[in-house]
Amino acid sequence: MARSTEGARLAVLIDADNAGAQHLERLLVEIAKYGTASVRRAYGDWTSTQLGKWKDALLAHSVQPIQQFSYTTGKNATDSALIIDAMDLLHAGNLDGFCLVSSDSDFTRLAARIREQGLTAYGFGERKTPKPFVAACDAFIYVENLAPPVAPAKAATTAAKPALKPDKTLDRLLAEAVDVAAGDDGWANLGTVGSNLSKLAPDFDSRTWGYGKLKDLMQAHRDYEVKSRSAGEGKNPSAHVRHK
Structure with missing residues (x-):
């Protein structure tokens, strides 16, 4: 695992089209080990019913939904919007690292670019995530490993x-x-x-x-x-x- 950097300012950028809302709370708990999630954004077409499960999770954890319409079938406009915002944040110079939440290999070059700039790139995704994206990050955490906390009554067993x-x-x-x-x-x-x-x-x-x-x-x-x-x-x- 990557080292913890106390006080590091992090941008959490979520590809909601390619990540599950059920992992959000445990994801943010994990990210807190590496620094403070100063920027929290989730990208997707929020007019779509497919992202309905995200609404309550975003409100509960103060994550800003970024609307991106799907202009053309088969083209992932969400990925492009996330990458453009990431580059703007990168060049603003106010952050120490990025948390890219997706199982999509389209973010491989973005992770590499973040590292080239001297910032830390953390990746979060499912085990199906392509290896090039995993390798481009300083650390990659599989969401399957973010198990819910064990209740005290069950701890002994x-x-x-x-x-x-x-x-x-x-x-x-x-x-x-x-x-x-x-x-x-x-x-x-x-x-x-x-x-x-x-x-x-x-x-x-x-x-x-x-x-x-x-x-x-x-x-x-x-x-x-x-x-x-x-x-x-x-x-x-x-x-x-x-x-x-």
Whole structure:
């Protein structure tokens, strides 16, 4: 996952034609980890009954609906409107990053352009999102991982984590991230490992494998040992990981 940037000003731009209203609340909670959603806009043809479910969600979370008529069948005018607004916001120079909410590959170049400008591009979409768009973002979060909070009464029954099944892709990513961060003694700071994982795979998220934190995922993996270690005299201990 990408690092949290306290106080960062973010623009949340939602392709309502290609995103579900049911995810909005959890989406904004997730975005709050990375900064403040200073700009909140949702694009679509609001005269269409297909976007009816968005109305209450937009009002509840102070998201501005941007009207874009579908002028021609088969042409996505909503994407164009979102991209034009994003470029205006980008050149205004008042933001630190963008949250692009869509599963549409049409925003691949926009995400890349945001990064070229030195700002952070966060993507949010379904697992069906094309890989080029995912790769163009600094971090990409799958909305399927934004599970609703567990009710206190049910917390005890859901405490047990699922068994971690063999996964070649996960094994490769973890091995590369740990190897690059490891010192001469083989131990790697878990925070550095997390940063490496974000660079290797923008869509890496321990929640994909059923674990809320990277530490829990590493502890569950058969190939790794996790313990708290001090980086030096007088320094507070922190989580470290190494190959068994």
